[in-house]
């Protein structure tokens with residue numbers, strides 16, 4: 001359906017170059033998408049290399065066959081030399097394997113010349129493997145070949161050259177490396193637990209708010225690059241998915257295939273601009289804060305994409321509130337640094353954040369704050385034309401009601417009781433954890449990021 005078909009990277013890259021020669025091309029050798037695509041794994045691997053399978057201990061099935069076992073047997077039959085690196089969920093106090101630096105180091109220790117890494121799993125295992133390979137290359141100059149076998153349509157990590165990792169309890173995005181091959185077997189993906197598919201769908205909805213964050217951030221001089229090419233890669237597929245969310249739930253083959261390709265393109269959309277801006281804004285920082293609070297309280301967070309989907313709903317209504325604002329110029333503030341710093345400390349210490357993580361947050365936030373103060377003139381110039389800018393912003397987003405109906409169609413629970421416990425804290429404080437500008441920053445600098453705003457949004461979000 002789309003001119004940007006991730007299964008055909010040659011024409012994909014040619015088209016990309018045509019649209020904007022300044023963008024980075026996709027450096028993945030091949031993405032294999034289709035029913036039974038996993039069989040290709042054995043043809044891709046260089047028989048001279050030793051394979052290291054990186055996975056967790058979750059069992060995954062496709063058409064009744066246990067995938068990880070089938071892959072091992074495949075290597076065994078073909079006499080391909082392989083070993084396993086398995087993350088056991090029982091080794092972790094919260095019963096979950098996390099994409100953190102400790103796990104990256106564990107995989108990195110195993111890497112050497114002559115090895116090929118095949119990760120079989122979802123986002124966590126992919127990001128750990130990806131970044132182990134990336135840091136090993138930086139340290140040794142040895143590039144270990146990397147094949148990703150995707151086991152669920154959960155996240156956008158499979159095709160991206162960035163990794164999202166936890167460091168000192170803070171989730172951050174790091175420049176990383178592309179996989180050489182990605183295998184997206186639609187038979188596996190369709191048979192994955194449905195909540196993982198819901199998560200992938202929820203993660204993609206972020207595009208409908210984050211793009212406006214990027215645009216405003218660019219206009220307010222927080223970012224020096226803005227392009228609508230990533231949006232072009234995504235919108236045809238995303239618009240289809242939003243209209244046909246119910247079909248994914250029904251198990252329709254075509255809808256699942258579109259979801260698969262949309263997630264693959266979403267990973268690429270970030271990589272070609274070297275930033276997560278196309279599909280990560282305010283809604284993602286809300287989700288990151290919620291994860292961090294869960295980490296402190298030793299609670300299990302929601303699935304990333306489901307949480308992002310819910311956060312997107314809040315942000316979509318927040319956008320509507322912002323677009324109702326008039327006379328913004330009169331409301332803009334440029335607060336004193338000391339006051340802001342005190343506020344960050346007060347709010348995050350109260351939630352049990354460590355001194356180190358708060359200091360790191362403050363250092364990062366200071367960069368955004370300084371840009372806001374320094375760019376005062378340009379910012380005022382931008383808001384002089386708020387009425388015409390509003391029209392552009394409206395064209396980049398979807399309404400809260402549209403997001404709400406998409407979430408309902410796919411079956412994500414958006415009843416008030418299902419909201420994450422710390423949603424209000426995350427909504428009001430998330431802007432402090434990232435140096436990139438989001439809608440929350442604009443509300444903050446208008447002195448409007450407060451409980452009143454949050455409550456008015458909850459009223460619109462609410463369904464029982």
Ligand SMILES: [Zn+2]
Pocket residue numbers: 155156203284304305308
């Ligand atoms: Zn995400």
